[in-house]
Amino acid sequence: MSFNLQSLIRSNIQSLVPYSSARDEFHGEAKIFLDANENSIGSPLTKWYNRYPDPHQKQIKEKLAAIKGVPASQIFIGNGSDECIDILYRAFCNPGKDNVIICPPTYGMYEVSANINDVEVRKARLLDHFQLDLVHMETLVDEHTKIIWLCSPNNPTGNSLNREDIEMVLNNFDGLVVIDEAYINFSRQRSFIPELKEYPNLVILQTLSKAWGLAGLRLGMAFASEAIIEVYNKVKPPYNISQAVQELVIKALDNVQDVNAMIQIIVEERKRLEQELPSLPCVVKVYPSDSNSLLVKTVDAKAIYQYLLTQQIVVRDRSKVELCEGCLRITVGTVRENDELLNALRSFIV
Structure with missing residues (x-):
């Protein structure tokens, strides 16, 4: 593999002079801010919100660096993982x-x-057991292939991709390899973050929407080399994460133990559903999961989906997705929610 980051970056991005916000230009401590055309008096909520937020979310990155074991300079914070995806x-x-x-x-x-x-x-469809088809993938790569997207644990299948297969892609592809680890906290597999030192073409996506329970705040993370993070920062909007979100996230990151406790409960409930769902007449198969959801093959996904709606239970109908015919994706709920789901499915007439 011969990875050259500069050859991958679009020429207009290479020559781009990024927008320089007032807070980018200021460094140090100050009592009076008259640099950013803010309302100096305050706001209807609190005086704090009349000021622009930290454009680079330094406090969040410092806390994440300690939690994830990666330098803050190798972290990008996005408005959800979707912004991290779009910027690439x-x-x-x-x-x-x-x-x-x-x-x-x-x-x-x-x-x-x-x-x-x-x-x-270009689509390299997963094999029937939801693992990478490396042979097919290789035939799709040409000189204009810039990114290979891998999701592990995968959505909607829930399984982790074989680590050796991912390493094979990393070692043989000259472009960016993006591993989306949105569900890694629920997985038996370890994150690829420690491998950033070995692979300059690796980008890892994670989120606070799943295990951390902060979907409403919309905060995603990209971990990569400093060179790739510099590109991210060059392209992103100047103030992409609001002050209110930054405050709440900083508070949440001080509660790792609470998050670990929630993860344990969710994993235990996932195991319970994995054990109980297969006994139901309407369930054909429950696929193994490293996620906070289960892909469940049923006798009639559309009918069961509609029936659950009448019971005020919403799941995801994935039956029209290739390799997921007849399947529902069911998120692991609370103990009470899972009990209600199981009771409802027991009442479904096959």
């Missing part, structure tokens, strides 16, 4: 020229964001 397209993929590879069934935003940015999507 805008920075590295030339519209109408370059292509990326996805491995369906997988997270839909890789393809949606590609389409928005006019980037060709």
